[in-house]
Amino acid sequence: MDRIIVGIIVALAAGFLVKRFVDIWKGKKSCDCSSGCSCSGGCPPDPFMKK
Amino acid sequence: MSAIIVLAGNPNSGKTTLFNELTGGRQHVGNYPGVTVEKKQGTYKSDTTRFEIVDLPGTYSLTAYSLEEVVARDFLVNEKPSMVINIVDASNLERNLYLSVQFMEMGLPVCIALNMMDVAKKRGIEIDIEKLSTLLKLPVVPIVARNGKGKQDLMERVAATVGRNPEPLRLSYGRDLDAALDEMEALIRPAGFLIHRYDPRWTALKYLENDQQIMDLGYGEDKATAMRLDTIVQRVKTHIADTLDTHPEGMIADHRYGYVHSVLKQGVIRFHQDENRLQLSDKIDRVVTNRFIGPVIMVAMLMALYQFTFTFSAVPVAWLEGFFGWVASMADQALPDGMMKSLLVSGIIGGVGGVLGFVPLIMFMFFGIAFLEDTGYLARMSFMLDRIFRMFGLHGSSVMAFIVSGGIAGGCAVPGVMAARTLKSPKERLATLLTVPFMNCGAKLPVFALLTAAFFAESQVEVMLLITLISWTGALLVAWFLRSTLIRGESTPFVMELPPYRLPTLKGLFIHTFERIIQYIKKAGTVILLISIILWAMMTFPELDQSRIDEFDARRSHVVSGLTQEAADEIRTLADEKLTPEMTAMKENLLQADREQASEALKNSIAGRIGLAIETVTRFAGFDWRTNIALVGGFAAKEVVVSTLGTAYSLGEIDLEETTSLSERLQTEAGWGPLTAFSLILFTIFYSPCFVTVVCIAKETGSWKWAAFSVIFNTALALTVSTIFYQVGSLVLV
Numbered sequence: 001m002d003r004i005i006v007g008i009i010v011a012l013a014a015g016f017l018v019k020r021f022v023d024i025w026k027g028k029k030s031c032d033c034s035s036g037c038s039c040s041g042g043c044p045p046d047p048f049m050k051k
Numbered sequence: 052m053s054a055i056i057v058l059a060g061n062p063n064s065g066k067t068t069l070f071n072e073l074t075g076g077r078q079h080v081g082n083y084p085g086v087t088v089e090k091k092q093g094t095y096k097s098d099t100t101r102f103e104i105v106d107l108p109g110t111y112s113l114t115a116y117s118l119e120e121v122v123a124r125d126f127l128v129n130e131k132p133s134m135v136i137n138i139v140d141a142s143n144l145e146r147n148l149y150l151s152v153q154f155m156e157m158g159l160p161v162c163i164a165l166n167m168m169d170v171a172k173k174r175g176i177e178i179d180i181e182k183l184s185t186l187l188k189l190p191v192v193p194i195v196a197r198n199g200k201g202k203q204d205l206m207e208r209v210a211a212t213v214g215r216n217p218e219p220l221r222l223s224y225g226r227d228l229d230a231a232l233d234e235m236e237a238l239i240r241p242a243g244f245l246i247h248r249y250d251p252r253w254t255a256l257k258y259l260e261n262d263q264q265i266m267d268l269g270y271g272e273d274k275a276t277a278m279r280l281d282t283i284v285q286r287v288k289t290h291i292a293d294t295l296d297t298h299p300e301g302m303i304a305d306h307r308y309g310y311v312h313s314v315l316k317q318g319v320i321r322f323h324q325d326e327n328r329l330q331l332s333d334k335i336d337r338v339v340t341n342r343f344i345g346p347v348i349m350v351a352m353l354m355a356l357y358q359f360t361f362t363f364s365a366v367p368v369a370w371l372e373g374f375f376g377w378v379a380s381m382a383d384q385a386l387p388d389g390m391m392k393s394l395l396v397s398g399i400i401g402g403v404g405g406v407l408g409f410v411p412l413i414m415f416m417f418f419g420i421a422f423l424e425d426t427g428y429l430a431r432m433s434f435m436l437d438r439i440f441r442m443f444g445l446h447g448s449s450v451m452a453f454i455v456s457g458g459i460a461g462g463c464a465v466p467g468v469m470a471a472r473t474l475k476s477p478k479e480r481l482a483t484l485l486t487v488p489f490m491n492c493g494a495k496l497p498v499f500a501l502l503t504a505a506f507f508a509e510s511q512v513e514v515m516l517l518i519t520l521i522s523w524t525g526a527l528l529v530a531w532f533l534r535s536t537l538i539r540g541e542s543t544p545f546v547m548e549l550p551p552y553r554l555p556t557l558k559g560l561f562i563h564t565f566e567r568i569i570q571y572i573k574k575a576g577t578v579i580l581l582i583s584i585i586l587w588a589m590m591t592f593p594e595l596d597q598s599r600i601d602e603f604d605a606r607r608s609h610v611v612s613g614l615t616q617e618a619a620d621e622i623r624t625l626a627d628e629k630l631t632p633e634m635t636a637m638k639e640n641l642l643q644a645d646r647e648q649a650s651e652a653l654k655n656s657i658a659g660r661i662g663l664a665i666e667t668v669t670r671f672a673g674f675d676w677r678t679n680i681a682l683v684g685g686f687a688a689k690e691v692v693v694s695t696l697g698t699a700y701s702l703g704e705i706d707l708e709e710t711t712s713l714s715e716r717l718q719t720e721a722g723w724g725p726l727t728a729f730s731l732i733l734f735t736i737f738y739s740p741c742f743v744t745v746v747c748i749a750k751e752t753g754s755w756k757w758a759a760f761s762v763i764f765n766t767a768l769a770l771t772v773s774t775i776f777y778q779v780g781s782l783v784l785v
Contacts (some may be wrong), residue, residue: 006390006588013584020578024746 053101054213055130057500059123060138061147062109065166069138069196113153114260121264122323125161128248130657133213135161141171141178141419144320148311158219162209163191169494183319202425217248219392224306228259228299230285235280242276245269258284259299332552345435346362356419357515360412369409372712375404397701398587405697405713406575406690409497414568416461421563425555429454441542444534445525448474449483456490460519464488468751482530484751485761488740489526491518494689498735501693505714506728522736582687583694589658590702595651603648610640653702688741730777737769
């Protein structure tokens with residue numbers, strides 16, 4: 001049972017991670033501050049980014 | 052009667068607002084032929100005239116450095132509009148009039164719409180509109196585009212002056228350039244060179260400004276004249292470089308600003324509230340941006356920032372480390388042995404807890420950076436570093452991209468790569484976006500904090516400053532290498548507006564810091580959590596063969612042979628001081644068997660096998676297979692280096708009741724020492740950017756070639772630097 005639960009958790013984690021990377025790859029999710037930055041530390045406020 | 056009217060001006064000067072005010076709901080959106088820059092068109096009707104209004108892309112100049120500038124200029128030249136309404140931000144008059152001067156030099160009919168008069172008034176700026184109009188010899192109309200105030204007056208003035216063709220403005224650009232312009236004009240006129248499209252002096256000016264579009268056009272029309280013009284330009288360029296150490300483009304920009312300045316100085320503009328503040332800013336700048344004292348102040352600022360961060364974060368970081376250790380210990384005691392317990396304790400708490408433990412450090416660092424940013428000091432850093440950057444083939448605008456990426460530890464390379472968009476020269480831009488990942492982003496910060504706390508606790512501030520200097524020096528040297536080999540080309544001039552110094556509000560600082568901390572925690576709780584789970588699985592499977600597990604069990608049984616089951620259990624559970632010397636020796640043998648089994652299981656896993664395979668190369672840099680696993684994981688996100696080390700050492704940990712932090716664990720681990728730690732720091736600075744940054748580089752360069760280059764080149768560079776450091780260090784220290 002223990003192994004089944006762990007297996008499901010790992011599979012879910014892998015699925016979410018792959019989806020996230022595919023989204024980034026396709027440009028659906030990026031780190032431009034307008035779309036909600038996910039970078040570590042976020043996007044420092046930068047006058048140029050407003051462009 | 053109908054006429055084509057163009058709205059042109061700097062970005063964010065209020066063009067679109069005025070456009071919507073004038074055209075209402077009648078506008079439609081189209082595309083300029085051949086390019087994807089959006090163009091808006093609409094109509095405005097007065098009692099007598101119907102105006103076709105065209106909204107051009109916002110631009111700072113008309114020299115073809117960027118796409119917006121090319122589009123705007125082509126429209127003005129090809130469509131020959133009846134009038135250009137130049138929207139000028141009254142609260143930023145000097146900078147905005149720079150573009151107006153260029154319209155005047157082209158000989159275009161211009162009417163200035165002085166927008167944001169309300170903002171200018173609030174800032175204590177008073178403008179003598181009549182005087183400005185007289186000095187520029189142009190109609191000037193005050194407006195507030197936001198509420199449509201002045202719109203009627205503006206269009207009446209436009210209707211009254213439309214159709215007039217003024218003489219092009221002829222500015223003096225100094226003896227050297229004026230002589231060259233005269234010589235070139237004398238060549239252009241008789242040859243009829245591009246004369247059907249441009250004013251001869253304007254063409255000559257564009258040649259001096261190294262305007263590639265005009266030069267290509269000229270070369271296609273009359274090769275002989277184009278080559279003679281080019282000879283003159285090269286001669287002037289060499290002369291100016293030898294005598295004044297500058298470029299013609301820089302001199303032209305200086306003289307245009309000089310003209311604008313001289314117009315404003317004649318009583319056109321008066322400051323009431325801001326005058327003292329500007330004067331104070333100028334006084335501070337005399338010291339802060341001084342060529343000799345400025346760099347000393349900059350280094351002192353960085354040291355003060357790091358001192359502030361490490362001093363105030365030390366206690367809360369220790370609390371959090373203790374807290375996560377306690378949580379791991381509680382989970383260990385509460386849960387039955389098995390996979391679930393291992394995942395929770397080693398994978399999630401050991402991994403994510405390791406990253407979250409640094410929240411206070413990140414918080415204080417961001418607070419300090421927000422302070423420097425809000426005061427206006429970061430802009431001064433760009434200004435001071437421009438000269439150094441140019442020596443290495445970069446540009447003053449590259450500095451901001453570097454800072455955004457973590458020039459002062461704590462940024463992010465993704466917006467840094469995007470900030471390189473502001474560079475006009477494609478080669479300078481490419482060199483910038485390939486080198487910004489060397490900066491110390493917020494994700495690398497926990498790695499540095501962990502290693503400095505473990506091995507350089509007495510001199511954390513100095514080591515952090517050293518890390519900053521190494522990353523900047525490395526980035527500049529790589530930029531110089533790239534600009535001397537793969538992406539050669541001349542550097543372009545840099546003009547920068549320095550904002551006045553401001554005292555930041557506490558509320559603003561807290562908001563900035565809070566936003567960034569939330570993002571850091573969010574990332575730890577999502578991406579890092581997911582990666583930690585995957586890496587835990589990779590460090591757990593496949594498991595050891597049952598026969599091997601049986602061998603370890605047999606070894607443990609052998610250690611306690613002759614004892615009752617109760618006595619054997621007591622050896623593991625009793626406190627050390629209650630054990631007899633024989634029992635202590637037995638306990639040590641049991642723990643040794645446990646450690647060896649855990650280590651063998653880790654080596655047998657997928658991640659362990661990858662780590663061991665890479666070890667053949669990385670051992671020269673001082674990294675064992677466990678560090679290799681962490682570094683491979685770091686490609687997904689750099690914080691993962693810390694979380695993976697946390698998981699790897701947690702999986703090998705035998706007695707969780709004696710909680711030790713990861714930094715304490717590393718201090719006692721064989722193979723770890725200051726030399727290995729600093730070698731790892733060097734590797735982390737230089738090796739491949741994280742996945743998201745690599746994708747961003749591919750998008751921004753439009754080529755996967757450069758993205759692959761940044762992965763391979765950076766990793767090779769990191770390995771070389773770390774290996775040299777480790778090997779030389781080993782020789783020196785032995």
